[in-house]
Amino acid sequence: MAHKLIWKWKPTFMLPLTFNSQSKHVIRFHHHPFSSLKIHHPINYTTTAAAAANTSNNGDCVKAKEFLELTDEELVRQCEMDFLKSSGAGGQHRNKRESAVRLKHLPTGIIAQASEDRSQHMNRDSAVKRLRALIALKVRKTVDLDAYSPPRELLQILPPKSTVRGSEIGPQIGPKNQKFALGMQALLDLIFAVEGSISEAAKYIGLSTGALSRLILSDDSLRKEVNDLRASKGMKPLK
Numbered sequence: 001m002a003h004k005l006i007w008k009w010k011p012t013f014m015l016p017l018t019f020n021s022q023s024k025h026v027i028r029f030h031h032h033p034f035s036s037l038k039i040h041h042p043i044n045y046t047t048t049a050a051a052a053a054n055t056s057n058n059g060d061c062v063k064a065k066e067f068l069e070l071t072d073e074e075l076v077r078q079c080e081m082d083f084l085k086s087s088g089a090g091g092q093h094r095n096k097r098e099s100a101v102r103l104k105h106l107p108t109g110i111i112a113q114a115s116e117d118r119s120q121h122m123n124r125d126s127a128v129k130r131l132r133a134l135i136a137l138k139v140r141k142t143v144d145l146d147a148y149s150p151p152r153e154l155l156q157i158l159p160p161k162s163t164v165r166g167s168e169i170g171p172q173i174g175p176k177n178q179k180f181a182l183g184m185q186a187l188l189d190l191i192f193a194v195e196g197s198i199s200e201a202a203k204y205i206g207l208s209t210g211a212l213s214r215l216i217l218s219d220d221s222l223r224k225e226v227n228d229l230r231a232s233k234g235m236k237p238l239k
Contacts, residue, residue, distance in 0.1 A: 075132070140192055143190055150204065156173045158206075
């Protein structure tokens with residue numbers, strides 16, 4: 001039997017999407033009827049228009065925020081969640097219950113899935129983490145280069161040698177830190193704004209071209225996103 005849990009959502013902006021699922025065992029977070037839209041890469045938004053839309057649960061309203069600043073629960077409320085039968089290894093326990101979790105973030109159309117654990121709860125946590133990383137990689141904010149000042153979340157992932165990184169920022173945050181996604185998003189926003197030029201981006205964050213390249217290469221997903229952009233501009237990939 002399908003289980004339904006409905007959250008009422010009155011969006012502050014319209015971003016039409018369409019979605020379908022083949023699963024018979026699914027919990028849906030229904031928001032608003034959308035028409036079809038193809039999401040193009042990168043997804044651009046302004047701080048106001050693409051912040052998370054108002055979400056309510058028994059009168060508890062989450063005001064518009066940027067997606068990555070939402071708590072896990074707030075982010076999940078913006079998603080369509082499917083519980084599916086895992087197709088991975090598991091011996092006699094394989095396919096006995098719907099432990100795999102698939103999240104579709106309705107404002108952006110980004111999908112994240114986890115199925116490696118037999119625990120539905122663990123897979124849900126993994127799917128949320130992957131969703132955050134994908135939002136950081138795929139959702140772009142407009143950068144005003146004329147008035148640019150690196151945001152704190154970007155400064156936190158920069159090495160201490162950066163000339164714009166003050167001592168009050170604390171130790172450098174690496175890819176394994178949960179906050180790295182915010183810094184990665186801010187760095188990609190800048191790199192997209194300078195159309196993939198690592199040397200230009202380095203000037204805005206007080207690093208040498210080599211130091212910025214090493215930072216980008218420290219994370220496989222970040223490296224791939226930058227190299228995809230550079231390839232689209234006819235530039236050589238970072239190695």
